[in-house]
Amino acid sequence: xxxxxxxxxxxxxxPTRRAIFERLRRDGDQTVHALTESAGVSQPMVSKHLSALKxxxxxxxxxxxxxxxxxxxxxxxxxxxxxxxxxGAFWQDRFDRLEDLLKRMDR
Amino acid sequence: MTTTRSLVIEKELPHPPEKVWxxxxxxxxxxxxxxxxxxxxVVGHRFNFRSTPMPQWNGVIDSEVLVVEPNxxxxxxxxxxxxxxxxxxxxxxxxxxxxxxxxxxxxxxxxQHAYQGANYGWQKFIGGLERVxxxxx
Numbered sequence: 001x002x003x004x005x006x007x008x009x010x011x012x013x014x015p016t017r018r019a020i021f022e023r024l025r026r027d028g029d030q031t032v033h034a035l036t037e038s039a040g041v042s043q044p045m046v047s048k049h050l051s052a053l054k055x056x057x058x059x060x061x062x063x064x065x066x067x068x069x070x071x072x073x074x075x076x077x078x079x080x081x082x083x084x085x086x087x088g089a090f091w092q093d094r095f096d097r098l099e100d101l102l103k104r105m106d107r
Numbered sequence: 108m109t110t111t112r113s114l115v116i117e118k119e120l121p122h123p124p125e126k127v128w129x130x131x132x133x134x135x136x137x138x139x140x141x142x143x144x145x146x147x148x149v150v151g152h153r154f155n156f157r158s159t160p161m162p163q164w165n166g167v168i169d170s171e172v173l174v175v176e177p178n179x180x181x182x183x184x185x186x187x188x189x190x191x192x193x194x195x196x197x198x199x200x201x202x203x204x205x206x207x208x209x210x211x212x213x214x215x216x217x218x219q220h221a222y223q224g225a226n227y228g229w230q231k232f233i234g235g236l237e238r239v240x241x242x243x244x
Contacts, residue, residue, distance in 0.1 A: 009191075084114055091116045091209055097140035098207075101130055102122045 008080050011056040016041060017049045021058055024072035031067045114211045121204040124178045131181055131196055142168070146183075148175045156185075185211065 012018050020039060024030055032050065036043045050070055053059040057076045061068050120127060130136045132148040142156040149172060156168040173193065174182035181196040192211055199206040 087114055087211055088116075091114070091211070094141055095116055095118055095207075095209070098127075098130060099118075099120060101136065101140045102120060102126060105122075105126060105130065105136075 007056050008058070008077065011052050011058060014049070014052075016045075017053060020046065020049055021053060021072055024059060024070055025074055029062075029069045029071050031069055033067070035070070115208065116210075117206065117208045119201055119204060119206045124198040124200050124205045127198055127205045127207055128178045128181075132175075146170075146172070148172065148177075148181070150175050154183075 012021065016039060020035055023035065023038060032043060032046055035050075036046045039046050039049075041049075050059060050061075054061065057073060059070050059072055061070045063069075130140065132146070134144055134146050137144050137146055142158050144156050145154045146152070146156075147154065152172045154170050154172070156170060158166040158168070160166040167187070169186040170183045172183050174180055174195070179198055183194055185192045185194045195208075195210045195212075197208040197210075199208070
């Protein structure tokens with residue numbers, strides 16, 4: 001079952017993509033041209049990364065004149081945060097149980 | 108208990124590392140605190156954790172043992188619900204017992220190695236998530 005979390009994880013597994021997403025989130029709207037200057041990879045690569053981010057709905061775009069402007073959608077990270085909250089509570093609970101077990105092992 | 112939003116849980120337990128290691132690596136003991144399993148402390152061993160089935164999930168976690176360093180470090184993959192992750196246990200002897208650290212990350216360590224040279228770490232990213240979400244409200 002390919003969950004929303006899984007596709008977000010997959011897309012953000014790439015550090016260049018994470019950096020692009022972070023840049024958009026930090027600095028606001030950017031053109032592909034501006035992103036390419038800071039990304040350290042070619043413009044076609046940046047466009048490819050942006051397509052992947054767009055598919056995961058992590059960025060959206062808007063045409064303004066001859067240039068396309070990209071914007072981060074941090075709200076798309078919500079499933080990932082849910083996933084972390086879920087596992088955070090899960091492991092807290094299991095740590096407690098591990099501690100109980102270790103106490104019982106003394107006897 | 109110290110916990111961060113990056114899915115790292117760390118706690119000092121008043122028991123020696125050897126004993127904690129047994130609880131982490133012996134199938135019947137693992138079942139007591141975690142889940143039913145067919146774990147073996149052998150690198151490359153594929154196994155399952157089994158929990159109560161839920162709607163839309165059979166409760167099975169597919170895993171493979173990745174690291175076994177007795178009394179020090181244990182790691183296995185943790186694949187469930189279409190998401191691959193890795194769990195790493197680290198034990199550090201302290202004067203009062205053992206500092207137990209559990210870290211669950213979204214990607215296999217070898218994938219991270221493939222991205223060596225990238226100066227933007229996954230952990231750092233995860234650590235920043237809470238800020239992002241806080242900023243949404």
